[in-house]
Amino acid sequence: MSTRRINWYKYAAPANFYPLAGKMIPFFTVVTVLLFIIGLYVGFFVAPTDFQQGESYRIIFIHVPAAWMGMFLYVLMAVYAGLGWAFNARLGSMMATAISTTGAIFTFISLVTGSLWGRPAWGVYWVWDARMTSTLILMFLYIGFISLQASIDDSRRADRAGAVLALVGLINVPIIYFSVQWWNTLHQGATFTARSFKMAPSMLSAMLILMAACWMYSIAVVLVRVRCIIREREREAPWLAEAVA
Amino acid sequence: MFGWVSWRDLILAWRHRADVLATLFFFIIVTSLFPLGIGPEPQTLQTIAPGVVWVAALLASMLSLGRIFGNDYQDGTLEQLLLTPQPAYLIVLAKVLAHWLVSEVPLVIIAPVLGLQFGLSENTLLIVVVSLLLGTPVLSLIGAIGAALTLGLRAANVLVALLVLPLYIPVLIFGTGAIQATVNGTGTKPWLLLLGAILVLAFVFAPWATSAALKISVE
Amino acid sequence: MLEVLKLGCIRGDRRLFSDLSFSATAGELIELRGPNGSGKTSLLRILCGLSSPAAGQVRWNGKNIRSLAEEYFRDVAYLAHQNAVKDELSALENLRIASGVAGNPLNKAQAQQVLERIGLKDRQHLPARVLSAGQRRRLALTRLLTSKATLWILDEVLTSLDDAAVRLSRDFISDHIKNGGMAIVATHQDLNLSVERMQRIQLFP
Numbered sequence: 001m002s003t004r005r006i007n008w009y010k011y012a013a014p015a016n017f018y019p020l021a022g023k024m025i026p027f028f029t030v031v032t033v034l035l036f037i038i039g040l041y042v043g044f045f046v047a048p049t050d051f052q053q054g055e056s057y058r059i060i061f062i063h064v065p066a067a068w069m070g071m072f073l074y075v076l077m078a079v080y081a082g083l084g085w086a087f088n089a090r091l092g093s094m095m096a097t098a099i100s101t102t103g104a105i106f107t108f109i110s111l112v113t114g115s116l117w118g119r120p121a122w123g124v125y126w127v128w129d130a131r132m133t134s135t136l137i138l139m140f141l142y143i144g145f146i147s148l149q150a151s152i153d154d155s156r157r158a159d160r161a162g163a164v165l166a167l168v169g170l171i172n173v174p175i176i177y178f179s180v181q182w183w184n185t186l187h188q189g190a191t192f193t194a195r196s197f198k199m200a201p202s203m204l205s206a207m208l209i210l211m212a213a214c215w216m217y218s219i220a221v222v223l224v225r226v227r228c229i230i231r232e233r234e235r236e237a238p239w240l241a242e243a244v245a
Numbered sequence: 246m247f248g249w250v251s252w253r254d255l256i257l258a259w260r261h262r263a264d265v266l267a268t269l270f271f272f273i274i275v276t277s278l279f280p281l282g283i284g285p286e287p288q289t290l291q292t293i294a295p296g297v298v299w300v301a302a303l304l305a306s307m308l309s310l311g312r313i314f315g316n317d318y319q320d321g322t323l324e325q326l327l328l329t330p331q332p333a334y335l336i337v338l339a340k341v342l343a344h345w346l347v348s349e350v351p352l353v354i355i356a357p358v359l360g361l362q363f364g365l366s367e368n369t370l371l372i373v374v375v376s377l378l379l380g381t382p383v384l385s386l387i388g389a390i391g392a393a394l395t396l397g398l399r400a401a402n403v404l405v406a407l408l409v410l411p412l413y414i415p416v417l418i419f420g421t422g423a424i425q426a427t428v429n430g431t432g433t434k435p436w437l438l439l440l441g442a443i444l445v446l447a448f449v450f451a452p453w454a455t456s457a458a459l460k461i462s463v464e
Numbered sequence: 465m466l467e468v469l470k471l472g473c474i475r476g477d478r479r480l481f482s483d484l485s486f487s488a489t490a491g492e493l494i495e496l497r498g499p500n501g502s503g504k505t506s507l508l509r510i511l512c513g514l515s516s517p518a519a520g521q522v523r524w525n526g527k528n529i530r531s532l533a534e535e536y537f538r539d540v541a542y543l544a545h546q547n548a549v550k551d552e553l554s555a556l557e558n559l560r561i562a563s564g565v566a567g568n569p570l571n572k573a574q575a576q577q578v579l580e581r582i583g584l585k586d587r588q589h590l591p592a593r594v595l596s597a598g599q600r601r602r603l604a605l606t607r608l609l610t611s612k613a614t615l616w617i618l619d620e621v622l623t624s625l626d627d628a629a630v631r632l633s634r635d636f637i638s639d640h641i642k643n644g645g646m647a648i649v650a651t652h653q654d655l656n657l658s659v660e661r662m663q664r665i666q667l668f669p
Contacts, residue, residue, distance in 0.1 A: 140411040151398050154476065160461040161394045163407060168390055168454050172412050175443065179415040182439075186422065236477050245436055249564035256561070260629040321546030322562075324514060325607075329566045330538035464516040 012089050013229045015239040021223040028220035035213035043206035056120040059113050065211040067110035067131075069218060070138055074173070075101030077145070078166040085163035089225075093159035094233070096166065097149060098225035102218050104142035111135055130184040134177050141169045155233055246331050247339045254343030257316075264312065269351045270303035275405035276359045287364045287411035295424035297430055298373060302352050303413050310388040310405050313340055315411040316460065318396045324463060330375065333456030337393075341385045341452065352416035369427045370439075376423040379440040380416045386451035387412050465489050465525055466511075466615060466646060472519030473506050481667055482519065488646050490614070491660045495653075496650040498667030504650040505545065505619055507667070511648060512542040512617045524615075538567075540669055541613035543621055547604035551593040555584050558592055563610045570610060573598055578606050583629065597624040605633055608640075616640060616647040622655075 011017050043061035050057040077099040084092025084169050114132055115125040126132070145165055152158035258265055279297045280290055317323035326336050356377055357370040365373065391409035395401040423436035465487065472482035481551030498504050502549050509515045511522055513529050513536055522529045529536045549558055560575045570578070579585045582602045584595075592600060601624050608616060616637070622630050637647055638657045649655060 137411050137414060142409075144411060145409040147404060148394060151395075151400060151404055157461055157464065161458060164390070164458045164461065165394060166411065168450075171450060172415070175415050175446075176411070179418040179439075183418045183422065186425075215394055246565060246567050249561065249569070253561045253565060256557070257550065257552055320550065321544055321548035322545075322550060324542070324544060325548045325562065326565060327514070328512060328537050328540065328542055330534045331536055331567065464509075 012091050014091055014094070014234055015243075017091055018227060018230050018240070018243055021227050025220055025223050025227075026146070028216050028223065031198060032213055032216040032220055035209055035216055039209035039213050041205055042202060042209060044205045047202045048200050054204050056117065061114035063074055063110055063117055063208050064104045066113060067135060067213040067215045068099065068211065070103055070107035070110050070142075073106060073143065073218065074138060074166075075170065077097065077103055078170040081159070081163035081166040085160050090159070090233075093163065094226050094229045095222065096162060097159070098222045099218075100142060100145050100149070100162075101225065102221050104146060106214070106218075107135060107139045107142055111139060128184070130181045132182050133184070137151050137176055137180070138173070139216050141173070145169070148241060247335050248327065250326065250336055250339035251343045251346075254340055254428075255347065257345065258312075261312075264309075265347055265351070268305050268309050268348055269355060271308060271351050272397065273355065273359065274299050275301040275304060277362065280362065290363045291365065292429060294360060294365055295373075295421040295428070297363070298356055298359060298377075298424075299380075299417050299420045301383065302349075302356070302377060303417060305352055306349055306381065306384045306388060306404055307409060309344065310392040310409070311402055312348075313344050313389055313392045314396055315392070315401070318463070323459070327459065327463060331458065334452045336454040337389060337455045337459070341382075341389050341455075344389070344399060345382050345385040348434040349377075349385055353377040353381060365424075365428075369424060370422055372427040372433055376420045376440060379437060379444055380420040383416050383440075383444050383447045384413060386447040386455075387416075389455045390451055390458055393455045393462055396459070396462040416440070419443065466648075467523040467526075468511070468520070469523065470520035471507070471510065471517050471522065471593060473510060474518040475503070475506060478586050484520070484665075486663065486665060488648070488663070489645045491641055491659075491661060492646055493641050493655075493657060493662045494646075494648040495655060495662060495664045496648060496667070497652075497664060498650075499669050502667040502669045503657065504667060506615050508542070508544075508619050508648065508650055512540050514535065514542075514655055538612075539614045540617060541546055541608055541611040541615070542617045543604060543608060543619060545619050545623075547600050548607075549592045549595075549600050550604050552591060554589050554591055555579060555599075557587040557594065558603055559606050559610070562607055566607075566611065568610060568612060578609050581609065582606050582632070598626055598629060601625055605629075609636065616645065616649075618647060618649045620651060621649060622653060 013018060039061070043058060047058070047061075049055055080092045080099065081096035082092075084090060084094075084096060111132070114135065118127060118132075120124050145162055148165055149158045149162045152161060216226045231240065276297055279293060283289060283293065314323055317326065327333060327438060329336070350409060356373050360370045360373050384406050388405075391405040391412075393406060395404045419436050419439045423433050424439065426433045426436055466489075467487040469485055470482075471484040473480045484507070486494070496504050496507065499562060501660050506515065506657065510517045513522075513533075516530070525531060548562075550561075553561065556572070556575055556579065559578060560570055560572070563570050563575075576585060576588065579588050582605060583604055584599060584606075587595060587599060592603060595603065604620075608618075618637075620645065621637075634655065634657055635656070637649070638659055641647055641657070641659045
């Protein structure tokens with residue numbers, strides 16, 4: 001029974017997490033850079049040209065991972081915010097705040113790349129198809145979360161109010177997604193489905209590598225941001241003076 | 246106690262009836278602007294009518310959200326309400342009920358008249374009313390969450406729009422869907438059932454979230 | 465019985481107090497003293513369950529007030545700095561609605577009796593908007609007179625009251641305590657209450 005157990009609770013305290021995060025950041029940064037280089041190389045030079053869409057399809061190597069990250073990070077953010085609220089764990093709330101910006105950036109990237117891809121594929125920059133519309137709404141949810149937290153001065157209230165909003169949003173995301181799908185199928189005029197193209201193995205691997213790269217990037221950036229938040233919030237704490245010195 | 250809370254809000258709204266009327270006129274004016282902006286072709290107007298009525302209803306109901314808790318927060322009565330020996334869930338529900346009666350029901354009543362401006366048939370007008378009756382309580386229920394979260398903040402009015410409007414989207418889609426389905430002669434029932442389902446969900450979850458948000462904001 | 469165990473409170477970056485413990489039993493008055501900004505109001509708000517403490521807990525009859533929730537509110541009356549009086553309503557309406565919402569509705573005659581006792585009978589139909597600061601405070605005090613709560617939590621109860629009203633509120637606070645109630649009063653002036661058991665808690669900035 002007496003296997004060695006890691007004391008996870010220890011790292012829920014900002015004072016212990018701060019140095020740990022500091023040690024982890026260089027590792028994740030290096031991995032991110034490597035994966036991006038490999039992924040982009042495979043995506044741009046190894047993967048074959050699509051016979052229908054030509055070279056322009058390559059934007060999906062950025063678009064798809066960004067879209068996925070936008071969604072994952074929203075869920076992750078809501079979970080962290082919820083944990084921070086339920087267990088009164090400041091670090092959880094700080095993580096949620098840190099994730100929100102990264103998630104919003106990915107969602108924004110996926111919107112921009114989506115419309116850039118739409119131009120050659122559909123002939124227009126924007127179509128109200130189900131996926132683009134849901135991504136847009138996801139962006140709105142991020143904006144709501146970020147602006148709510150930004151306009152509350154008291155950090156404790158900001159954390160908890162953000163948690164309520166994120167959880168309400170989380171319950172709503174499937175409903176919104178479903179309703180947009182329905183709406184889309186009913187307004188046939190606006191439906192553009194991307195012609196499915198056969199994915200060569202190298203395309204798939206490029207996509208997966210870049211997906212991993214985005215994950216690593218998110219982890220690295222979120223850790224950096226969490227450290228900033230900790231430094232800002234705990235500026236009075238004695239341990240911080242020691243850690244920074 | 247539940248009745249007292251709703252009753253109290255109804256009396257207060259009656260004393261401020263000008264505010265309530267302002268919301269109603271906002272709704273009327275906004276819907277009347279669309280024919281002016283788009284042109285009076287009956288065909289076009291019929292097509293845009295469901296969306297116009299619903300979007301205007303969303304905006305009008307948002308204008309009144311600040312009143313659900315705002316004044317009570319300012320003068321300290323909100324604290325006293327939260328300190329009464331009843332679950333905060335019920336207090337929220339009572340206040341939301343009052344808000345719906347005061348700010349949403351007038352919109353539902355006036356909507357058919359506005360529908361006439363857009364040349365909707367009688368049958369369609371009926372669905373306009375039914376869809377609004379099912380959908381507007383959801384607007385009050387979800388809006389209350391946003392109102393509670395933004396209590397006492399500087400830009401509360403703008404902020405509440407950012408928080409709440411994205412959450413209104415399913416109601417908008419199902420509400421307009423029901424009306425369009427009637428116009429096109431496809432089935433209206435599934436849309437209304439979906440609206441009903443959302444109402445049930447909102448009824449169960451939203452007051453809970455609102456009372457959590459209130460406790461956070463009052464602290 | 466109210467027990468306060470190792471309570472700590474942080475507002476913003478500042479630690480207002482920590483490790484604060486005391487207890488009160490039936491028939492006891494607690495006078496809470498301290499300069500402005502020492503955390504009196506924060507402490508009172510924690511005691512009545514409106515805010516949660518950064519550390520420690522408050523127990524009522526042996527149970528944490530967090531888990532008691534609404535059950536605790538049945539036993540507590542809180543008079544805050546703000547009067548919680550609705551400007552749009554008359555004195556009579558304010559009283560009747562406040563007590564109805566709190567779960568002990570009064571009929572018109574009962575409500576008028578209370579207003580007479582507090583000295584607002586001839587103002588009963590005026591909207592609270594036109595009442596003076598002292599009269600509004602009196603109106604707020606009616607919440608205590610109509611409440612069935614055991615524990616009274618009072619924040620600067622005597623603010624803007626005239627001599628007659630101060631005497632009146634002293635009387636009914638000491639009546640409440642003699643009848644087995646408890647009161648926690650944050651104040652700057654001496655209450656001079658004739659009660660048998662009294663504690664004084666001093667907060668420091």
